[in-house]
Amino acid sequence: MHESLAPSTSNSPNASAGLDATGVSDGELLVATAAGDRKAFGKLYDRYARAVLGLALARLGDRGRAEDAVQETFASIWRAAASYRPERGPGAPWLFTVARNAMTNQWRSRGDLPVETADEYSLELGPDEQAEQAWRSFLIHRSLEVLPAEQRAVIELAYWQGLSQSEIADRLRIPLGTVKTRSRGALRRLASALKEDLQ
Amino acid sequence: MNPDFDTLVGDDATPDELAALRHVHELLLSATPAPELPRRLARPPRIRRRAPRLPIGRVRATLALAAATLVGIALGSGLSLDHGGRDQTRVALAMHGVGPLAAASALIEVGQRSPRGKWPLEMSVRGLPPPPGNARYELYLTRKGEPDALCGTFRTRQAGLTRVRLDAPGDLDEYTGWIVTSGIPGRHTRVLLTT
Numbered sequence: 433m434h435e436s437l438a439p440s441t442s443n444s445p446n447a448s449a450g451l452d453a454t455g456v457s458d459g460e461l462l463v464a465t466a467a468g469d470r471k472a473f474g475k476l477y478d479r480y481a482r483a484v485l486g487l488a489l490a491r492l493g494d495r496g497r498a499e500d501a502v503q504e505t506f507a508s509i510w511r512a513a514a515s516y517r518p519e520r521g522p523g524a525p526w527l528f529t530v531a532r533n534a535m536t537n538q539w540r541s542r543g544d545l546p547v548e549t550a551d552e553y554s555l556e557l558g559p560d561e562q563a564e565q566a567w568r569s570f571l572i573h574r575s576l577e578v579l580p581a582e583q584r585a586v587i588e589l590a591y592w593q594g595l596s597q598s599e600i601a602d603r604l605r606i607p608l609g610t611v612k613t614r615s616r617g618a619l620r621r622l623a624s625a626l627k628e629d630l631q
Numbered sequence: 632m633n634p635d636f637d638t639l640v641g642d643d644a645t646p647d648e649l650a651a652l653r654h655v656h657e658l659l660l661s662a663t664p665a666p667e668l669p670r671r672l673a674r675p676p677r678i679r680r681r682a683p684r685l686p687i688g689r690v691r692a693t694l695a696l697a698a699a700t701l702v703g704i705a706l707g708s709g710l711s712l713d714h715g716g717r718d719q720t721r722v723a724l725a726m727h728g729v730g731p732l733a734a735a736s737a738l739i740e741v742g743q744r745s746p747r748g749k750w751p752l753e754m755s756v757r758g759l760p761p762p763p764g765n766a767r768y769e770l771y772l773t774r775k776g777e778p779d780a781l782c783g784t785f786r787t788r789q790a791g792l793t794r795v796r797l798d799a800p801g802d803l804d805e806y807t808g809w810i811v812t813s814g815i816p817g818r819h820t821r822v823l824l825t826t
Contacts, residue, residue, distance in 0.1 A: 616641060
């Protein structure tokens with residue numbers, strides 16, 4: 433077991449990619465997973481399960497198959513973690529690649545094509561741009577996991593449910609000033625978490 | 632309605648910080664909503680660690696321990712991840728290739744025991760080439776290292792992942808491991824994958 437992965441006491445937003453409030457990077461978690469550390473694997477799952485599900489929904493277009501793909505992806509991560517090389521870069525791109533490969537294997541095994549190969553994934557984007565957009569959405573979904581629940585709720589209501597700040601205040605029964613504070617705080621945390629990945 | 636950036640951020644940020652926050656704002660606008668995890672995905676899949684290569688004399692003991700662990704999990708509280716209304720996975724365990732097929736692997740997900748006393752399972756196999764002719768691979772439960780109960784036969788595709796649905800018979804606690812063998816008629820059967 434890797435005692436070094438115990439959460440730190442720091443509460444500051446992280447200045448580098450792949451870190452959450454515990455200060456443990458994705459790469460460190462992958463290395464620990466390769467050594468059989470189930471707690472590290474569980475932390476990776478907590479960080480990436482929603483991001484992988486979002487990617488799977490975009491690629492496979494079917495909720496049931498997407499959920500199967502999440503399990504298949506994490507089975508692959510568990511099996512293949514030893515192939516991750518920290519010196520080659522942070523963990524997020526490696527995890528993204530494993531997820532895409534697992535999904536590709538899944539649709540190949542069923543003999544049909546993924547939704548993403550068709551133009552409807554984005555009518556304006558070519559394959560490279562589609563891949564880039566998928567990567568960015570993956571990172572955004574993963575980065576949301578670094579937010580405290582109350583900040584994440586504000587962001588999701590604002591961006592994905594289209595609520596105004598006043599409506600969010602009503603929905604969450606909190607003062608408008610608190611909504612503003614949480615919004616700013618959330619964007620700052622996300623900017624910090626995404627800093628290296630998006631350079 | 633898209634959120635207004637200036638309202639969200641206010642006017643107390645530096646120009647550099649403002650640029651970074653605007654970048655995040657635009658990413659959020661372009662991202663699809665992050666999906667909520669369903670109950671079946673609330674926890675990571677429970678996967679057995681791939682067994683290390685051991686001296687032959689220790690293999691049987693390891694298999695026995697693995698099977699005991701499997702049975703303990705399967706019969707205990709275990710997991711209850713359902714498969715979209717299909718069988719509920721009680722336990723998952725990994726198999727690894729042997730000899731020239733060391734790169735092959737498989738994941739066995741065992742479901743809830745059926746009223747007829749069988750354990751439905753789904754096996755995802757990777758790296759096992761298609762058997763020649765009409766031959767089929769065989770999945771066995773083992774007892775004391777020897778194949779004992781046949782769970783079913785299957786073929787694989789040329790490349791990538793093959794998923795098959797089989798059934799394990801009887802009481803799992805009677806067995807000590809799982810193996811996949813080459814069921815090629817007229818040839819000596821050999822173990823290709825093992826837990």
